[in-house]
Amino acid sequence: MTSRERVECALNHQQPDRVPLDLGASAVTGMHVSSVYKLRQALHLDPPGVPVKVVEPYQMLGEIAPDLMDVLGVDVVGLGGPRTLFGFRNENWREWTLFDGTPVLVPEGFNTDPEPNGDILMYPEGDKTAPPSGRMPKGGFYFDTIVRQDPVDDASLNVEDNLQEFGPISEADLEYFRSEAERLRATDRAILANFGGAAFGDIALVPVPWIKHPKGIRDIAEWYMSTTSRRDYVYEVFDRQCDIAIKNWTKIHEVVGEAPSAVFVTGTDFGTQHGPFISPQAYRDLYRPFHRRINDWIHENTLWKSFIHSCGSVRMFIEDFIEAGFDILNPVQCSAAGMAPQELKDIYGDRLVFWGGGVDTQNTLPFGTPDDVRREVKERIRIFSPGGGFVFNTIHNVQAGISTENLCALYESFAENR
Numbered sequence: 001m002t003s004r005e006r007v008e009c010a011l012n013h014q015q016p017d018r019v020p021l022d023l024g025a026s027a028v029t030g031m032h033v034s035s036v037y038k039l040r041q042a043l044h045l046d047p048p049g050v051p052v053k054v055v056e057p058y059q060m061l062g063e064i065a066p067d068l069m070d071v072l073g074v075d076v077v078g079l080g081g082p083r084t085l086f087g088f089r090n091e092n093w094r095e096w097t098l099f100d101g102t103p104v105l106v107p108e109g110f111n112t113d114p115e116p117n118g119d120i121l122m123y124p125e126g127d128k129t130a131p132p133s134g135r136m137p138k139g140g141f142y143f144d145t146i147v148r149q150d151p152v153d154d155a156s157l158n159v160e161d162n163l164q165e166f167g168p169i170s171e172a173d174l175e176y177f178r179s180e181a182e183r184l185r186a187t188d189r190a191i192l193a194n195f196g197g198a199a200f201g202d203i204a205l206v207p208v209p210w211i212k213h214p215k216g217i218r219d220i221a222e223w224y225m226s227t228t229s230r231r232d233y234v235y236e237v238f239d240r241q242c243d244i245a246i247k248n249w250t251k252i253h254e255v256v257g258e259a260p261s262a263v264f265v266t267g268t269d270f271g272t273q274h275g276p277f278i279s280p281q282a283y284r285d286l287y288r289p290f291h292r293r294i295n296d297w298i299h300e301n302t303l304w305k306s307f308i309h310s311c312g313s314v315r316m317f318i319e320d321f322i323e324a325g326f327d328i329l330n331p332v333q334c335s336a337a338g339m340a341p342q343e344l345k346d347i348y349g350d351r352l353v354f355w356g357g358g359v360d361t362q363n364t365l366p367f368g369t370p371d372d373v374r375r376e377v378k379e380r381i382r383i384f385s386p387g388g389g390f391v392f393n394t395i396h397n398v399q400a401g402i403s404t405e406n407l408c409a410l411y412e413s414f415a416e417n418r
Contacts, residue, residue, distance in 0.1 A: 003075035007190035010388045011305045019385050019418040022393045024064030025078035025192040028309045031398040034102040036062030038404045051103040058085040079193040082176045087125040087210030099139045124212045133209035141400040145207045149218040161216030162237045169248040181256035193260035197245035198294050200238045202268045242290045246297050262305040271312025274337045288324045295325025313337040331396040332357030341383045355391040370409035377413035
């Protein structure tokens with residue numbers, strides 16, 4: 001089987017020739033750039049000191065280049081938008097060094113001037129005349145969002161303010177998606193696309209770190225409270241957002257066709273470590289209607305499979321996710337309450353594809369031994385792979401600070417057991 005055939009076989013709940021692998025096809029299935037550097041060094045892909053590109057600066061994800069994909073047997077590539085989460089393009093690369101000494105390449109929009117206290121500030125579109133929208137603390141590995149919002153005045157609150165990041169897709173962006181889909185389709189790997197616009201209430205996106213002067217409700221706590229205290233306002237935002245997304249995706253489908261095997265719809269988290277973040281009824285009331293509209297459009301007009309990313313204990317939502325039309329669940333956080341892998345496979349394995357769940361990135365991968373990593377990878381493949389419906393990936397992104405031995409054990413065990 002080609003990689004594309006292998007992935008699509010698994011997505012259709014058929015047994016592929018071997019378990020398909022994703023690494024880096026999305027912003028939630030990648031690897032911190034420092035870990036990519038370690039892995040490339042361990043595999044002797046680069047001489048010491050050769051930098052790795054930072055392709056997603058918010059989480060500092062590293063490029064999974066074709067040579068690394070080939071060595072690991074990666075089956076999926078990502079098709080995303082032309083700009084980073086901070087609004088600038090990945091272009092005009094320059095050398096930079098992480099706090100831990102890892103050599104990397106960053107785009108020109110990346111601010112490399114430390115503040116007096118050593119923190120690194122990030123600016124929307126790389127424009128230092130605008131208020132900063134992200135901060136990497138001295139010694140840190142990632143950026144924290146800087147909330148840029150005045151106190152909310154309900155008397156002047158306008159739905160349009162929370163729609164400033166949404167609008168008709170440009171001809172330039174359509175051409176970008178067309179050419180990228182054509183380029184990626186020429187490989188034999190499956191495409192996981194993220195066209196944006198359908199992640200209702202994704203808290204990583206609500207503060208819009210790519211917009212210079214945000215309007216509306218942009219504070220994280222204020223937004224969460226508004227889903228109850230200003231429920232009608234939020235519902236109208238979602239309704240308008242959904243209309244715009246479907247119009248844009250219709251145009252995108254006209255230029256990319258069936259090149260993508262799956263499309264990332266939403267990354268809104270509904271679970272915590274120990275249980276639901278909101279009640280199932282709140283999900284049904286505020287989110288499911290729009291998830292259903294998007295997924296109905298996908299299934300009525302395309303061959304794409306619909307992908308939801310939702311961290312934590314989402315067991316109480318899974319039937320609702322299926323009812324909303326999702327085909328794929330990620331990251332399959334088996335360490336959270338109620339997310340036992342065998343139960344998930346037994347109950348939902350014929351109706352939902354598990355994309356992730358391959359190893360615990362909170363405990364086993366950073367703190368376990370290489371043998372612990374190998375055992376867990378082998379066990380997850382044993383549980384999730386029968387009958388298809390499984391794409392191997394770690395539980396969310398591989399983080400910084402992972403030992404080279406554990407990184408190698410992860411992919412060695414996968415290769416032995418896939």
